[in-house]
Amino acid sequence: MGAFAPASSRSRWSQNRCFSASALRYAAAKYPKVAALLIPEFRTSAITEITPDDLFKSSSLASAPGQPLEDELTKLYTRNPAAFVYAESDFYKLRKNTRVPEVCILGRSNVGKSSFLNALANRSSNGLAHVSSKAGKTRSINTYGFGPAPTIKQLQDQGSERKDEDIPTHTFHLVDMPGYGHASLKEWGKNIALYLKKRNFVKGAIVLIDAEVGPKDSDFHLLQLLSDAQLKTAIVMTKADKVRKGLEGLRETCTKVWDGIRAIEAQSTDGNWVWEKDVYVTAVGAKDSAVARSTLTTARLAVARLAGLVKDERLNVERNKRWSGKMISFDDLQYAS
Ligand code: GDP
Numbered sequence: 001m002g003a004f005a006p007a008s009s010r011s012r013w014s015q016n017r018c019f020s021a022s023a024l025r026y027a028a029a030k031y032p033k034v035a036a037l038l039i040p041e042f043r044t045s046a047i048t049e050i051t052p053d054d055l056f057k058s059s060s061l062a063s064a065p066g067q068p069l070e071d072e073l074t075k076l077y078t079r080n081p082a083a084f085v086y087a088e089s090d091f092y093k094l095r096k097n098t099r100v101p102e103v104c105i106l107g108r109s110n111v112g113k114s115s116f117l118n119a120l121a122n123r124s125s126n127g128l129a130h131v132s133s134k135a136g137k138t139r140s141i142n143t144y145g146f147g148p149a150p151t152i153k154q155l156q157d158q159g160s161e162r163k164d165e166d167i168p169t170h171t172f173h174l175v176d177m178p179g180y181g182h183a184s185l186k187e188w189g190k191n192i193a194l195y196l197k198k199r200n201f202v203k204g205a206i207v208l209i210d211a212e213v214g215p216k217d218s219d220f221h222l223l224q225l226l227s228d229a230q231l232k233t234a235i236v237m238t239k240a241d242k243v244r245k246g247l248e249g250l251r252e253t254c255t256k257v258w259d260g261i262r263a264i265e266a267q268s269t270d271g272n273w274v275w276e277k278d279v280y281v282t283a284v285g286a287k288d289s290a291v292a293r294s295t296l297t298t299a300r301l302a303v304a305r306l307a308g309l310v311k312d313e314r315l316n317v318e319r320n321k322r323w324s325g326k327m328i329s330f331d332d333l334q335y336a337s
Contacts, residue, residue, distance in 0.1 A: 034247065035298035036278045037254045047254050049247070050278060051294075069310070073300040074122075076147050076171065076309070082121035082128055085143040085173065091191045094141065094199070096165040099150070099158055101307040102143075102173045102201050106192070106222055107208030109179030112238035115284045116208060117144060117176060119296050120303065129176060139178050141195075147171025147309075172307040175202070181218050189221065196229035204232040204306030211237035211281065212244070214253045220260040227264050227273040234276040234302045240295065241283035254279050276302070 034049040088094050107113050114129035121144075125131045128144060149169045150158075177195075180188045196202070205226055209215050226233045235257055243249040261275060280302045286292040304310045 034250065034281055035294050036280045037250065039254065039258045039277050039279060047251055047258070069301070070297050073297060073304060076304065077120050077300055078122045080148040080170070082117075082123070082144055082146045083170070084128065085145045085169070087140040087142045089140040091141070091195050091198075094195075095143075097168075097173065097201050098165065099155070100145075100168045100170065100172050101203045101309070102175055102199070103204050103206060103303055103306045104175040104177055104195075104202055105206045105208065106177050107179060107238075108181035108210070108216065108218060110181075111179065111208045111210050112282070112284065113176055113179065113208055116206075116236070116238065116282060116299065117174060119282070119284045119292075120174070120300055121146065141178065142176040144174045144176065145170025145172075146174060172303075172309065174303065180222065181216065189225065192222070193225050193229070196225055196231055202231065203308055204234065206234050206236055206303060206306065208236050208238050209253065209257060211240045211250055211253050212242045215257050215260055219257075220264070223261060223275075224264050226275075227268055230270075230272045230274075232274045232276075232306060234278075234280065234306055236280045236282055236299060236302060238282050239285065240281045241286040241291070250281060276305075278302075 034051065036050040038048045038050050040047070086095065105113050105116065110132075114131045115125070117129040118125060118127050118131065121128045129142065145168075147170050150171070155167070177192065178188060180192075196205075207219065207222060207226070209219055223233070237250065237253055237257075240250060243253075245252070257279065265271070265273070280295075280298050282295045282299050283291050284296075286295070301310065
C-alpha cells in the first residue's frame with residue numbers, strides 16, 4: 001500500500017479485504033505523493049506532479065554538490081534553534097538589515113502561516129509562532145531567525161561596520177506579515193505595498209494559499225503587488241491533507257493560481273517579475289509522517305532558494321532585479337556545538 005496510506009485505511013485492510021481496493025484508491029487520491037506541482041512556462045503541457053526526488057534534482061548545494069540536500073536543509077532549519085527576533089506593527093519602524101537575507105511570508109488570515117513557520121523550525125504548535133483557530137490574530141510583523149549566526153570572518157567579509165543595525169544572530173530571517181482577507185485589506189494593502197517597494201533587503205516572498213479553499217481575489221491583489229514590486233515569489237499551497245478531492249483538487253487550485261498569475265503577467269509592462277513555476281505543497285496536518293516530512297522538506301527548499309542559500313540551476317530564475325545577495329555555502333555555516 002505504500003508509505004502514503006493513512007493509518008485508518010491500513011487497519012481497514014487487515015480487518016476486511018473487501019475494503020482494500022477502495023481504501024487504496026482513497027489513499028492514493030487523498031494523500032498524493034506530490035511535494036510540488038510544476039506549471040509549464042507556456043502552457044503547452046499539463047500541470048505535472050513533482051516528487052521531492054524530482055525537485056532536488058534541479059538544485060545543488062552552493063559548495064557541496066552531491067551531499068544529501070534534505071539532511072542539509074534539516075540541519076539548517078533545526079540544528080541551531082530558530083528564534084523570534086522582534087515584532088513591529090509599523091512598517092516604517094522595521095529594523096535595518098543589510099546583512100542577512102530576508103524572506104517574507106504572506107497569506108490570508110488563517111491560511112497556516114504560523115503552522116508553516118513552526119513546521120520549518122520543527123517546533124510543536126505555538127513552539128515558535130502562535131497558531132490560532134480564529135482568523136486575524138497576527139496583527140504585527142514578526143521576524144524570526146533561522147540557521148546559525150554568521151561568523152566574525154563572514155561579517156568582516158561583508159565590509160564596513162554597520163553601527164546602525166544589530167549584529168545578526170542567524171543565517172536568514174523569515175518575516176511573518178499580518179494576514180489579510182478581512183476588513184483591514186485596504187490599509188493592509190497600502191502598508192504591504194510600501195514594505196515590498198522600500199524594503200531593499202527582502203530577497204523574496206512566499207505566498208501561502210489554502211489548497212482546499214483556493215485562491216481569492218485578495219490573493220491575486222497581493223500577487224499583483226508582488227509583480228509591481230518585482231519581488232521573486234514562490235507559491236506554497238497549504239493544508240493539502242484537507243483537500244477532499246485529493247490530487248485533482250490540488251491541480252484545480254494550481255490551475256486557478258496559474259490563470260490568475262498569467263492574467264497579471266499579461267498586463268505587466270516590463271515582464272521582470274519572477275515567480276517559481278514549482279508550486280510547493282504542504283500538509284502540516286497530514287497523519288502520515290512520510291507525507292508531512294516530504295512536503296516540509298520541499299517547503300524548506302523553497303525558502304532556502306528564495307534566501308539565496310541553495311543554488312538554483314533552473315532556467316530564468318535569476319531575472320529578479322533585486323537578486324544581488326552573495327551565496328552563502330552550507331560549508332561556511334558554523335553551528336554551535
Ligand atoms: P495563520 O493565521 O495564517 O497564522 O494560520 P495558523 O497557522 O494559525 O493556522 C490556522 C488553522 O489552520 C489552525 O487551526 C491550524 O492548525 C490549521 N492548519 C494550518 N496548516 C495546516 C495544514 O497543513 N493542515 C491542516 N489540516 N490544518 C492546518
